[in-house]
Amino acid sequence: xxxxxxxxxxxKLDTNQRITVSVLSFVxxxxxxxxxxxxxxxxxxxxxxxxxxxxxxxxxGMLIDREIFDKEVETAIAAxxxxxxxxxxxxxxxxxxxxxxxxxYTAFTAEPQRRNEKWLHESLWDSIQVIxxxxxxxxxxxxxLGILAGTYDFFSKLFEPFIEFFRYLxxxxxxxxxVAVLGIYDAPKIAIIFIxxxxxxxxxxxxxxxxxxxxxxEAAMTLGAKKLSLLFRVVIPGIITHLYKDLRLLLGxxxxxxxxxxxxxxxxxxxxxxxxxxRYKNFDNVFAAIIIIGIIGLTTDLILAxxxxxxxxxxxxxxxx
Amino acid sequence: xxHIELPSYLxxxxxxxxxxxxxxxxxxxxxxxxxxxEFNSAQGKxxxxxxxxxxxxxxxxxxxxxxxGCGKSTLIRILAGLETPTSGQVLxxxxxxxxxxxxxxxxxxxxxxxxxxxxxxxxxxxxxMAGHSRAGSEEQxxxxxxxxxxxxxxxxxxxQLSGGMKQRVAIARALANQPRxxxxxxxxxxxDAQTRAKMQSYIHEIWKNIDVTILFITHDxxxxxxxxxxxxxxxxxPGEVNEVIEVPVPQPRSAEDLLSPEFLATKKRLEELIHPxxxxxxxxxxxxxxxxxxxxxxxxxxxx
Numbered sequence: 001x002x003x004x005x006x007x008x009x010x011x012k013l014d015t016n017q018r019i020t021v022s023v024l025s026f027v028x029x030x031x032x033x034x035x036x037x038x039x040x041x042x043x044x045x046x047x048x049x050x051x052x053x054x055x056x057x058x059x060x061g062m063l064i065d066r067e068i069f070d071k072e073v074e075t076a077i078a079a080x081x082x083x084x085x086x087x088x089x090x091x092x093x094x095x096x097x098x099x100x101x102x103x104x105y106t107a108f109t110a111e112p113q114r115r116n117e118k119w120l121h122e123s124l125w126d127s128i129q130v131i132x133x134x135x136x137x138x139x140x141x142x143x144x145l146g147i148l149a150g151t152y153d154f155f156s157k158l159f160e161p162f163i164e165f166f167r168y169l170x171x172x173x174x175x176x177x178x179v180a181v182l183g184i185y186d187a188p189k190i191a192i193i194f195i196x197x198x199x200x201x202x203x204x205x206x207x208x209x210x211x212x213x214x215x216x217x218e219a220a221m222t223l224g225a226k227k228l229s230l231l232f233r234v235v236i237p238g239i240i241t242h243l244y245k246d247l248r249l250l251l252g253x254x255x256x257x258x259x260x261x262x263x264x265x266x267x268x269x270x271x272x273x274x275x276x277x278x279r280y281k282n283f284d285n286v287f288a289a290i291i292i293i294g295i296i297g298l299t300t301d302l303i304l305a306x307x308x309x310x311x312x313x314x315x316x317x318x319x320x321x
Numbered sequence: 322x323x324h325i326e327l328p329s330y331l332x333x334x335x336x337x338x339x340x341x342x343x344x345x346x347x348x349x350x351x352x353x354x355x356x357x358x359e360f361n362s363a364q365g366k367x368x369x370x371x372x373x374x375x376x377x378x379x380x381x382x383x384x385x386x387x388x389x390g391c392g393k394s395t396l397i398r399i400l401a402g403l404e405t406p407t408s409g410q411v412l413x414x415x416x417x418x419x420x421x422x423x424x425x426x427x428x429x430x431x432x433x434x435x436x437x438x439x440x441x442x443x444x445x446x447x448x449x450m451a452g453h454s455r456a457g458s459e460e461q462x463x464x465x466x467x468x469x470x471x472x473x474x475x476x477x478x479x480x481q482l483s484g485g486m487k488q489r490v491a492i493a494r495a496l497a498n499q500p501r502x503x504x505x506x507x508x509x510x511x512x513d514a515q516t517r518a519k520m521q522s523y524i525h526e527i528w529k530n531i532d533v534t535i536l537f538i539t540h541d542x543x544x545x546x547x548x549x550x551x552x553x554x555x556x557x558x559p560g561e562v563n564e565v566i567e568v569p570v571p572q573p574r575s576a577e578d579l580l581s582p583e584f585l586a587t588k589k590r591l592e593e594l595i596h597p598x599x600x601x602x603x604x605x606x607x608x609x610x611x612x613x614x615x616x617x618x619x620x621x622x623x624x625x
Contacts, residue, residue: 213431213433215429215431215433216433216435218401218403218421218427218429218433219427219429219433219435219491220435220446220450221402221403221420221421222401222402222403222421222422222423222425222426222427222495222504223423223426223446223447223450223494223495223498224422224423224447224450224451224498225446225450226450229450233446233450234435237435237437237438238435238436238437240437241437312437313478314436314437314438314478314479314480315436316480
C-alpha cells in the first residue's frame with residue numbers, strides 16, 4: 001500500500017483504512033492532551049510547590065507562575081536561605097486525562113457534596129429533557145411549515161421572508177423576554193432551544209423540499225396524482241431521507257443552545273453542574289461534564305444514523321451519511 | 322447510399338397502402354389543432370411551436386423527430402398537460418386536454434421511478450391514485466410487471482435495476498393506468514445501443530398486444546423508421562411541422578428491415594429534412610483549421 005494512495009482525490013479508502021483513520025481522529029487530540037499533561041518540559045507554565053523553603057507566601061501544593069518561582073529560587077540562593085522546591089505543573093484549568101477519567105467515574109458514583117445538590121445523571125436528565133422538548137416542539141411546527149413552503153410558492157413567500165429576518169436574531173437575546181413570559185423554570189429554556197432551532201429548521205426543510213426532482217412530481221401527475229396525494233405520496237416520501245438527515249444535523253444545533261438556555265432563569269441541568277464545579281475549581285469535573293455532552297450527542301447521532309439505515313432501505317448511500 | 326438505386330419513400334407496396342387506408346378509417350385518438358407556444362426569455366419572446374396540427378389514429382405508432390431546438394419536448398409536455406399552450410387545442414377522443422391525467426401516460430427519458438417504492442408499488446401507484454383497492458392494484462400490477470418480464474424483481478427497489486429494466490418498469494407503470502395514449506419522450510436516449518435495440522422490439526411487442534396509441538419522441542432516425550407507422554418531422558426555429566411521412570416499410574418489422582430499400586429511402590428523406598443541404602455549406606465554412614501535429618520522425622507516418 002503506497003502512502004500516496006491515502007491521499008487520492010475523490011477516492012474512498014478501504015474499510016480497514018477508514019476505521020483506522022476514524023479511530024485516529026479521536027486518538028490524535030487525546031495524544032496531544034496527554035503530551036501536554038504528562039511530559040514535564042512541554043508547556044507546564046506553573047510550578048506546584050512541594051516544599052515552601054523560606055518563602056513566606058508559598059504554601060504546600062500551591063500553583064505559582066514559573067518565572068516567579070525561578071525568581072524566588074534565585075533570591076533564596078543569593079540570600080543563602082532555604083530553597084523552595086516544586087515540580088512543573090499545568091494551570092488548574094487543564095486537568096490531565098486520567099484525572100478527568102476519575103472525575104467521570106466518581107461523578108456518577110459519589111454522593112453529591114451538598115444535600116440539595118443533584119447527582120450528575122439527574123442534572124443530565126434535566127438537560128436532555130429540555131433539549132428534546134425544545135427540539136420536538138420546534139420540529140412539530142417547523143417541519144410541516146418547511147414542507148409547505150418548499151412545495152407551494154404561496155407558503156414560501158408567506159413564511160420565508162419573515163423567517164429569514166428572524167433567524168438573524170440571536171436566540172439568547174430572547175432570554176429575558178422568555179423568563180418574563182414563561183417564568184424561571186424549564187419553560188423559558190425550552191423556548192430558547194425552540195427559537196434557536198425553529199427558524200433555521202423551516203428554511204432548511206423548505207430548501208430540502210425544493211430539491212426534490214420535479215420530474216418525479218410530473219411523472220406522478222401523469223399517473224393521476226393530484227394536490228394532496230402529490231404532497232403525501234410523492235413530496236414527503238421523496239424527501240424523507242434528506243429530511244431525516246437534516247433533523248439529525250439540527251438536533252446537534254439544538255445542543256449548542258443548551259448551555260445558554262440553561263443559564264436563563266434558575267440555572268439548571270448540566271450547565272448548573274458545570275458552573276458549580278467551575279466555581280469550586282473542580283475543572284476535572286467540568287471536563288468530565290463537557291465530554292459527557294459530547295458522548296451523548298455523538299451516541300444519539302450514531303443511533304439515529306443506524307435507525308435511518310433500517311428505515312430507509314431503498315437508500316443505497318445511507319451508509320455514507 | 323447514393324450507389325444504390327432507391328425507390329421513392331412515397332411509393333408504398335399494396336399491403337402497406339392497404340394498411341394505411343384501413344388505419345385512417347380508425348377513430349382519431351389525439352387531435353392537435355393550430356398549437357402555438359411562446360416563451361418569454363431574456364432575449365424577448367421565443368416561439369417554440371408554431372401552428373402545429375396533426376392527428377393520431379387509434380392504436381397508431383407515431384414518432385416525432387426533428388433537429389434540436391424544434392420543440393419536440395415542449396410538444397409532448399403540452400400533450401401530457403404539463404405545460405399549457407399559448408394558443409391552439411389538444412383534443413383526446415374529442416375532449417379538450419386540461420392538465421395532466423392518467424389517460425395520457427408518459428415515459429420520461431430519466432426513468433422517474435419513485436426510489437422509495439418497490440417495483441410492484443411503483444406500478445401500483447397509478448392504480449391506487451385511480452381509487453383501486455390495494456389488493457386489486459397489486460393483482461393488476463403483477464400482470465403488468467409480468468408483461469415487461471420483471472416478475473423476479475417485483476420486490477426490488479429501483480436502484481437495484483439497470484437502465485433498461487428501469488425503463489421497462491416506467492412503461493409498465495404508465496400502461497397500468499390503461500391510458501388512451503402513451504407519450505414517450507426519448508425514452509431510450511440514455512441507454513446503450515444494445516439495450517436500446519432490445520427495448521425497441523419490446524415496445525413494438527407491447528404495442529402490438531395492447532390497446533394503446535403511442536406518440537414517441539426520438540432524435541434517432543433508425544429508431545423512428547423502425548418503430549413508427551407515421552413520422553411527424555418538425556423543423557426548428559420556430560418548431561413547425563415539416564412533413565408527415567408514412568413509413569413504407571411493411572409491418573411487422575424486424576432487424577433485417579433496417580437494410581430494406583424502403584427503409585433506406587425513408588432514411589434518406591429524413592436526412593434531407595433534418596440536415597438540409599445548406600447545412601453542409603455551414604459545416605465546410607467553419608471547417609476545422611487542421612495543421613499536422615505529428616513529429617517528423619514519428620513511427621506512424623500516416624494513419625491510412
